[in-house]
Amino acid sequence: MAAAGRAGGNGRRAKRGTAALLALPTALWYLLFLIAPLVVLVVMSVGERSPNGGYAPALTLTQYAALPTRFTPLVNTLGLAALNTAICAIVAFPVAYTLALKVRGTWKLVLVALVVVPFWTSFLIRTYAWMTLLGGNGIPRILSWIGFGDIQLLNTPFAVSLGIVYNYLPLMVLPIYVSLERLDRSFIEASRDLGAGPIATLRQIVLPLAAPGILSGIVLVFIPVMGEYLIPVLLGGGKTYFLGNALADLFLQSRNWPFGSALAAVFVAGMIVLVAGYLAVSRRLVRAGRESSLI
Amino acid sequence: MSKRPTPKGLDPADITALAIERRMTRRGFLVGTGAGLGALALAGCAPSAASAPPATTAPSAAAPSGGASPSASASASAALGDSMTLATWPNYHDPAVLEDFTSATGVAINVQVFGSTEEMEAKIRAGNSGIDVVVPSNYAIEGWVKDTLIEPLDYAKLPDFKKEDWNPLFMDQAFDKGNVVSIPKNWGTTGIAFWSSKVSPALTSWKEFFQAAGSTYKGKALIVDHQISSFGSAAVAMGYSLNTIDPTEMAAVEQMLTALKPQLFAISSDVQPPLRAKDTWLSVAWTGDGVQVVRDNPDDAKYVVASDGGELWIDSYTVAADAPHRDAAYAFLDYITQPEQAARETMFCLFPHANDKATAMVDPAVKDNPVIYPAPDSLTKLEYAVNATYNSPERAEAWARIKASA
Numbered sequence: 173m174a175a176a177g178r179a180g181g182n183g184r185r186a187k188r189g190t191a192a193l194l195a196l197p198t199a200l201w202y203l204l205f206l207i208a209p210l211v212v213l214v215v216m217s218v219g220e221r222s223p224n225g226g227y228a229p230a231l232t233l234t235q236y237a238a239l240p241t242r243f244t245p246l247v248n249t250l251g252l253a254a255l256n257t258a259i260c261a262i263v264a265f266p267v268a269y270t271l272a273l274k275v276r277g278t279w280k281l282v283l284v285a286l287v288v289v290p291f292w293t294s295f296l297i298r299t300y301a302w303m304t305l306l307g308g309n310g311i312p313r314i315l316s317w318i319g320f321g322d323i324q325l326l327n328t329p330f331a332v333s334l335g336i337v338y339n340y341l342p343l344m345v346l347p348i349y350v351s352l353e354r355l356d357r358s359f360i361e362a363s364r365d366l367g368a369g370p371i372a373t374l375r376q377i378v379l380p381l382a383a384p385g386i387l388s389g390i391v392l393v394f395i396p397v398m399g400e401y402l403i404p405v406l407l408g409g410g411k412t413y414f415l416g417n418a419l420a421d422l423f424l425q426s427r428n429w430p431f432g433s434a435l436a437a438v439f440v441a442g443m444i445v446l447v448a449g450y451l452a453v454s455r456r457l458v459r460a461g462r463e464s465s466l467i
Numbered sequence: 468m469s470k471r472p473t474p475k476g477l478d479p480a481d482i483t484a485l486a487i488e489r490r491m492t493r494r495g496f497l498v499g500t501g502a503g504l505g506a507l508a509l510a511g512c513a514p515s516a517a518s519a520p521p522a523t524t525a526p527s528a529a530a531p532s533g534g535a536s537p538s539a540s541a542s543a544s545a546a547l548g549d550s551m552t553l554a555t556w557p558n559y560h561d562p563a564v565l566e567d568f569t570s571a572t573g574v575a576i577n578v579q580v581f582g583s584t585e586e587m588e589a590k591i592r593a594g595n596s597g598i599d600v601v602v603p604s605n606y607a608i609e610g611w612v613k614d615t616l617i618e619p620l621d622y623a624k625l626p627d628f629k630k631e632d633w634n635p636l637f638m639d640q641a642f643d644k645g646n647v648v649s650i651p652k653n654w655g656t657t658g659i660a661f662w663s664s665k666v667s668p669a670l671t672s673w674k675e676f677f678q679a680a681g682s683t684y685k686g687k688a689l690i691v692d693h694q695i696s697s698f699g700s701a702a703v704a705m706g707y708s709l710n711t712i713d714p715t716e717m718a719a720v721e722q723m724l725t726a727l728k729p730q731l732f733a734i735s736s737d738v739q740p741p742l743r744a745k746d747t748w749l750s751v752a753w754t755g756d757g758v759q760v761v762r763d764n765p766d767d768a769k770y771v772v773a774s775d776g777g778e779l780w781i782d783s784y785t786v787a788a789d790a791p792h793r794d795a796a797y798a799f800l801d802y803i804t805q806p807e808q809a810a811r812e813t814m815f816c817l818f819p820h821a822n823d824k825a826t827a828m829v830d831p832a833v834k835d836n837p838v839i840y841p842a843p844d845s846l847t848k849l850e851y852a853v854n855a856t857y858n859s860p861e862r863a864e865a866w867a868r869i870k871a872s873a
């Protein structure tokens with residue numbers, strides 16, 4: 173790059189050349205791994221299922237017209253993703269609050285590290301571990317000793333929720349922790365000095381300032397949960413059916429690639445709308461935060 | 468979706484007992500990196516079996532007869548290349564057999580393992596998979612021929628193949644008349660596994676299975692996550708064909724399974740863990756699950772072929788149309804379809820083999836095990852799933868609606 177700059181002679185042009193060269197890997201990355209696959213997806217989605225399965229070229233919207241047949245998994249997924257994201261947020265906030273504002277020094281470091289520790293083990297193995305815990309020889313057996321009778325935990329919507337909250341909680345805790353960590357403590361002190369109770373302080377000071385973190389956490393959890401496939405299979409016993417499972421079945425059982433592509437395309441479009449909405453809201457939050465701190 | 472369960476209960480003693488003397492020695496034929504890669508591939512496949520000491524329980528198979536002589540193989544190895552790729556099921560091949568092929572020819576076998584025929588199809592349909600030999604189930608073959616995913620076999624390149632050695636029940640079948648594209652390997656059934664201590668009276672038919680699953684044994688039954696096996700068995704229970712694609716019949720089966728679903732423990736192809744944990748008391752299962760669970764619990768576990776019908780399946784060797792190592796692929800088929808090798812494979816994977824001569828060489832403990840080799844009478848009502856069943860969008864949608872239902 174330095175050689176190119178010297179050879180170019182013109183400093184500004186060289187700088188622009190360097191910038192373009194530096195941007196090249198990123199541009200290639202987006203082109204190869206984002207744009208190209210999306211193009212393939214859209215092209216396939218207007219195709220037809222070949223008579224023996226797979227894809228046959230065509231230009232038709234029949235796949236999109238058939239999308240209502242996957243309405244049930246869509247509603248399932250939206251409902252459960254929203255519910256579990258909410259549970260994650262409710263569980264994560266007190267954890268993040270404690271980590272950010274109540275503990276100090278080494279303890280803080282250790283506790284924050286502990287939030288991340290589960291990521292050191294494979295997602296699959298952790299989920300399998302829950303299968304054993306929730307299976308008939310695990311927690312239900314202990315419950316029946318205590319006298320709760322025959323309770324089935326594995327392969328219930330409860331098990332799916334537990335798996336999701338357990339696996340995705342760190343993704344909610346960390347952004348909230350970061351936003352609370354950066355929070356200027358004098359705001360809280362001022363609020364208390366001015367006579368606000370703890371609940372009023374939480375509602376009027378802490379929550380609004382933590383809002384960008386909560387919002388990031390919601391997006392970080394909601395989007396992957398929408399695409400979740402493994403947890404419903406392993407902990408739901410195939411009885412809780414997500415969009416991700418519908419997609420996998422379309423490719424690996426029905427071998428209907430065009431319909432699978434149409435479903436995936438609509439799913440991706442939905443997620444893009446969601447992320448755009450998130451960006452708009454978070455920008456407004458940041459601006460509001462800046463204005464209020466000026467006052 | 469894994470149709471071939473991993474032999475979780477297979478202890479080293481079993482393997483030692485089942486292992487037979489390696490027919491060829493490795494001397495002089497370890498060809499550089501090729502053999503090293505092969506060893507790696509095999510190590511990944513099933514290390515415990517690969518390291519089992521050779522026993523001598525099957526002297527007939529150990530006799531150094533048949534097959535190409537090592538020196539001939541050595542001269543041929545240059546033309547065969549140094550590797551090939553085999554797309555197959557988990558724990559389906561005796562690593563020692565593959566290792567011996569590598570020793571004899573210098574061709575290392577890269578084993579790719581799949582949990583279902585559909586997954587194999589996704590890979591080879593995408594093209595440029597690098598796969599040479601594929602081992603699909605019967606129902607996929609016609610469609611693969613139509614879309615030229617596999618090629619007509621060049622029998623001139625299989626000089627040691629003898630059609631008369633094979634069981635007529637599995638040769639020249641509707642899915643491949645004249646065995647133009649496929650040579651059978653192992654076969655099996657879709658049957659009923661249950662604990663006799665928990666399920667009484669014993670189950671004998673699909674009709675009884677599905678009735679019991681929805682009444683006496685609520686929350687204790689599992690059906691596999693496979694349209695052909697589960698929807699098909701339910702169809703048999705209602706008196707229809709395993710292969711029904713009749714709209715009225717399919718609607719009836721769909722209604723029955725949708726009503727049954729909330730009473731099921733799971734719709735999952737991971738049959739063995741809940742069965743062994745006794746979370747499930749009765750289960751749709753494949754031969755491999757039955758063999759392993761019954762072997763480990765001989766007094767309590769049962770695996771039965773339903774008396775009212777059900778699925779008979781067979782996996783076959785095929786050569787991918789875009790096979791990059793065609794000569795090596797044929798050399799491998801010529802080797803692996805020999806009765807001696809087929810017998811070794813059978814004793815390793817514990818599925819019955821379609822080659823009668825191989826069956827005759829198999830250890831009596833395997834041959835006379837009714838779970839592995841069921842009585843021929845019990846098979847008469849079984850059906851092969853046909854390509855139309857595998858391929859029917861209506862049946863796939865019905866299965867998807869059942870799975871999506873609350």
